[in-house]
Amino acid sequence: MTWAIFHEQVFPIRHKLYRFALRITGSVHEAEDVVQEVLEKVWKTAPEQSDNVQNWEAWCMTLTRNRSLDKTRSQSLRRTAPLEGVAERSSNTVTPAQATEQDDLVARVKLMMQQLPEKQRLVMHLRDIEELSYEEIAESLSISLDQVKVNLHRARKTIREKMIHD
Amino acid sequence: MKYEEIHELLDRYWEGETTLEEERRIKTYFSAGPIDERLQSVAPMFQALREERAVQLTTKAKAAPMRPQIYQWAVAASTALLLAAGWWMLREGKNTTTPLVEQTPVEQPQHLNHPSVNSPQEVIAQAEETTPKPAAPRKKSQPRRNKPTQEPEIDAETAQAMAEIKAALALVSSKLDKGRNQAVKGATYLEAMDKVPKRKEG
Numbered sequence: 513m514t515w516a517i518f519h520e521q522v523f524p525i526r527h528k529l530y531r532f533a534l535r536i537t538g539s540v541h542e543a544e545d546v547v548q549e550v551l552e553k554v555w556k557t558a559p560e561q562s563d564n565v566q567n568w569e570a571w572c573m574t575l576t577r578n579r580s581l582d583k584t585r586s587q588s589l590r591r592t593a594p595l596e597g598v599a600e601r602s603s604n605t606v607t608p609a610q611a612t613e614q615d616d617l618v619a620r621v622k623l624m625m626q627q628l629p630e631k632q633r634l635v636m637h638l639r640d641i642e643e644l645s646y647e648e649i650a651e652s653l654s655i656s657l658d659q660v661k662v663n664l665h666r667a668r669k670t671i672r673e674k675m676i677h678d
Numbered sequence: 679m680k681y682e683e684i685h686e687l688l689d690r691y692w693e694g695e696t697t698l699e700e701e702r703r704i705k706t707y708f709s710a711g712p713i714d715e716r717l718q719s720v721a722p723m724f725q726a727l728r729e730e731r732a733v734q735l736t737t738k739a740k741a742a743p744m745r746p747q748i749y750q751w752a753v754a755a756s757t758a759l760l761l762a763a764g765w766w767m768l769r770e771g772k773n774t775t776t777p778l779v780e781q782t783p784v785e786q787p788q789h790l791n792h793p794s795v796n797s798p799q800e801v802i803a804q805a806e807e808t809t810p811k812p813a814a815p816r817k818k819s820q821p822r823r824n825k826p827t828q829e830p831e832i833d834a835e836t837a838q839a840m841a842e843i844k845a846a847l848a849l850v851s852s853k854l855d856k857g858r859n860q861a862v863k864g865a866t867y868l869e870a871m872d873k874v875p876k877r878k879e880g
Contacts, residue, residue: 531730618729643702665693
């Protein structure tokens, strides 16, 4: 892997890796460290891995997940919902009061997602936020396709029920 | 998109039966608006997904994790060049000066007490002991401190040896220049690459 290829294939997905790390660690600083370490590791080991790795993105996601879980488990970090980076909303027909209520609801949905069991949380993140295929999710998380589908179904079902009951 | 259509897509979405393309259509519906009154309750879900997707890594230091390694390579390459140049210098010195001595006719046998000479250093040392012939252009700029009474002249062999050394040093110098130019090019490239992601993020 050359410098140019690294910049074309791996470096552009750093935001994706960061969001994934943030989803697991719940900490901005930890997620930044994870991305830094993953990019370094990819750069150093890519030449010897280049024959084995078919999908660099999935491989990077796997590295990110493993590194994030290591950090989370070793430091027993308390997970918090990442609420930073609130983007502007495009709904132009709501009143300010409705907007505030809407923001509360959005924040609650984010919290619900963050409180899902680990596997459901990661599958839902990779599908609904990063828009990965079932195959890519299975490869990234080292689980079967059936497990991907089951966990995604359970995650969405949980969120929907909570939204209805809240 | 009609209510019935999006409602049907949503039902399948909750069951985990939608394709990526169908899921993108749902997201587009909720981001573009207007949203049907009956679907307002699930709008926060897709707004949350949209906002989470907008989160980006902002630390600019993350942009260049491998820069130090590039410099390590530059240092290694420079060292290798130096070593190669040194080896070449020694090799060239042996190849050219030794035959030169052997071919030199013995015009002043009283000064050539050593029948054979093995290294350039010995050639120079021996040449310094001889009474030199006027051949070297640099003789006046290098007076001999240890032999102030003698004429500060260098014979043809010494001049040739010095010329060889000068050529070797010139080669080392040119290699260093080349290495430095490569390093400058690399640094310029790194700076340029640093600016590209910044512009995208901005």
